[in-house]
Amino acid sequence: MLGPTCRFYPTCSEYAYQAVSRYGLLKGSWMSLKRILRCHPFNPGGIDPVP
Numbered sequence: 001m002l003g004p005t006c007r008f009y010p011t012c013s014e015y016a017y018q019a020v021s022r023y024g025l026l027k028g029s030w031m032s033l034k035r036i037l038r039c040h041p042f043n044p045g046g047i048d049p050v051p
Contacts, residue, residue: 007045012036018050 006012015035020028035048 007039007043008035008048009046010049012039015048015050022050 008015010018012032012035016028016032019031019035022028023031031050039045
């Protein structure tokens with residue numbers, strides 16, 4: 001119906017998976033939460049890999 005609507009690459013769920021895999025549950029979850037909070041209409045999005 002709406003089609004793909006993710007503003008970022010990789011998607012937030014893939015970002016969360018990579019962050020938790022790389023940094024562990026606590027830091028990876030924190031990084032994922034910060035990423036999700038950046039997802040709003042005023043952020044242009046783009047490529048945002050896990051550091």
